[in-house]
Amino acid sequence: MKRIAVLASGRGSNFQSVIDAIRKGTIPAVCERLVTDNPHAPAIARAQKAGIPVSIVPFGTFGSKERFEQELLSVMQGIDPDLFILAGYMRILGSSVVREFSGKIINIHPALLPSFPGLHAQRQTIAYGAKVSGCTVHFVDEGTDTGPIIMQRCVPVREDDDEYTLAARILRKEHRALVEAVRLFCEGKIRIQGRTVKILI
Numbered sequence: 001m002k003r004i005a006v007l008a009s010g011r012g013s014n015f016q017s018v019i020d021a022i023r024k025g026t027i028p029a030v031c032e033r034l035v036t037d038n039p040h041a042p043a044i045a046r047a048q049k050a051g052i053p054v055s056i057v058p059f060g061t062f063g064s065k066e067r068f069e070q071e072l073l074s075v076m077q078g079i080d081p082d083l084f085i086l087a088g089y090m091r092i093l094g095s096s097v098v099r100e101f102s103g104k105i106i107n108i109h110p111a112l113l114p115s116f117p118g119l120h121a122q123r124q125t126i127a128y129g130a131k132v133s134g135c136t137v138h139f140v141d142e143g144t145d146t147g148p149i150i151m152q153r154c155v156p157v158r159e160d161d162d163e164y165t166l167a168a169r170i171l172r173k174e175h176r177a178l179v180e181a182v183r184l185f186c187e188g189k190i191r192i193q194g195r196t197v198k199i200l201i
């Protein structure tokens with residue numbers, strides 16, 4: 001059994017899909033903690049309902065990004081799981097955190113990277129006029145949404161889409177792609193080779 005922890009800032013539907021997959025036995029892991037920077041995140045209630053302990057590191061109370069990062073790092077070191085999942089965690093992780101847990105942090109992003117990194121990916125997609133989009137699960141490195149790609153899933157962009165209808169279509173794929181990637185990681189089937197991720201079958 002692997003030990004995992006999740007970082008989330010908001011709604012937590014991706015977090016919920018991981019909780020559900022663990023409960024069903026699809027992901028061979030124990031989720032040991034939810035870490036959030038947002039004391040009002042709906043993800044907190046999801047954790048409580050599932051009996052998962054929560055650490056709140058509220059960004060606003062630290063006065064500087066450096067102090068926040070220090071506290072976040074020490075909370076993460078205290079957990080020290082096999083894998084951290086960023087599931088709607090809306091801040092860029094500082095390099096101290098990324099270096100400490102290199103190869104042990106994955107993120108889900110609602111676009112086909114390297115297109116449309118950063119915030120409001122679905123809005124960027126619509127504004128650009130792309131005809132396909134999707135989601136990307138990737139390892140986290142020191143850039144913004146630039147780490148080695150584990151898995152991508154596509155959706156069409158329809159003529160009448162706005163960022164919300166597109167986001168809803170992508171989200172359904174996110175839930176499945178994230179569970180699949182976490183399952184493979186927990187089964188020891190993922191290898192990072194430079195920029196590339198190999199999936200062992």
Ligand code: GRF
Nearest residue numbers: 011012013014088108109110
């Ligand atoms: C998802 O679209 C995720 O890809 C993005 O933020 C959203 C979070 O949704 N990073 P949820 O909190 O998992 O419901």
